[in-house]
Amino acid sequence: MENRQTEQAYSLYKPLLFSLAYRMLGSVMDAEDVVQEAFFTLYKSGSDHIHNMKAYMCKIVTNRCLELLRSTSKQREVYVGTWLPEPLVTTASDETDPMQSYLQKESVTTAYLLLLQQLSYVERAVFLLREAMQYDYDEIADIVGKSSANCRQIFHRAKRSLSVKGVSDTSDRSDLEKATNLVEQFMHALTTGDAARLMKFLSIDAVLLADGGGKVKALTQPLHGHLSISESISSVLKKWPGSFTCRIAMVNGLPGIVVYKDTIMWSVFSFMIRDGRITNLYFVVNPDKLTHVQ
Incomplete structure (x- = not known):
């Protein structure tokens, strides 16, 4: 019993x-x-x-x-x-899982979790x-x-x-489709390493936060501005030409990107999007925070 x-x-x-x-x-x-x-x-x-x-x-x-x-x-x-919080990565095949169905209705975005840390x-x-x-x-x-x-x-x-005003979970289906389309375009630009193409999808005052945890080389301070961010990402990718592949995934309830280097899972991007542009990029490369990601 x-x-x-x-x-x-x-x-x-x-x-x-x-x-x-x-x-x-x-x-x-x-x-x-x-x-x-x-x-x-x-x-x-x-x-x-x-x-x-x-x-x-x-x-x-x-x-x-x-x-x-x-x-x-x-x-x-x-x-x-x-x-940065450990990314919660799911795929379309998880939609029938009661856990994923529940989490899709909850506030688990990276931006929201960072607010809670305050x-x-x-x-x-x-x-x-x-x-x-x-x-x-x-x-x-x-x-x-x-x-x-x-x-x-x-x-x-x-x-x-908590300064929660303006933080969107993009729960509306039409907004989610727009966000997915934007992230897909960003991902295609990412695979080319073209800084000019990357910059097109970023807001002028975009911010990149990277978490390497001291385990791998990563920015230790936020990077500001669409030009600096696009050039920084481009320079990293150009060091290993042809080594990277990407896939779209749901990361903390919103469209994100899982990046593989030489077929090994390497990092996860999640985003905050406003007015059709990426305003915040959250880049987790700390291997200890990615062991659960496939």
Whole structure:
């Protein structure tokens, strides 16, 4: 009986719990581990004492994420260069997967995840539980171990501190098709290494953020301007002519690009797009953040 209840809870709540953990941590692998640990805890403890399974599992996952963030805070402080979240890469064949169907409806874009990083760990938890999961303050208070009034204050403080205006998840299908077309054109320019062609798809004040994590050579500071970005990308590609191939994928819920060097998966691009131009490019080349990408 307990095994069946655990399996039912796993099937029902795994997508929601992964979404919560991923947005808390910015790591696909850590989020998967946290969710697995949560269900193992449920399996060991049984469910007879649980009155609200969803709230109970969210509490386990939230607290485990907070523990993990606190234990790894020093690693983040000494991280080499720009930190970007692990890219969440899916393909069209994943659309029938309940997990992917759920995530497509959630705010998991790279830009959104970076905004969440501006919050403290507890602020992030309270904000997500309220804004994304629509919990009331009494439920949030029970999950994070603070008073309802305190959680209300934390939420409003977190919301004020986030500059979310103008960040689009491109959830509208027509916008998504336009974004896919733009990224496809950018990808074709990418394979040629033609700086002038690349520049056509970038906004004048575009920004490139690269994450090598000190493991491989990458920009350690943001690169600004469509000219600088296109020339920088072009110069990298021209060092290894003919070595690169690319494919379009859904990266954090929006069209992105997976890049292969000599048939080996090398990097992932995700984008922020406004008014038909790429305004932000997020370039993850840290191999530790790409082990789950095919």
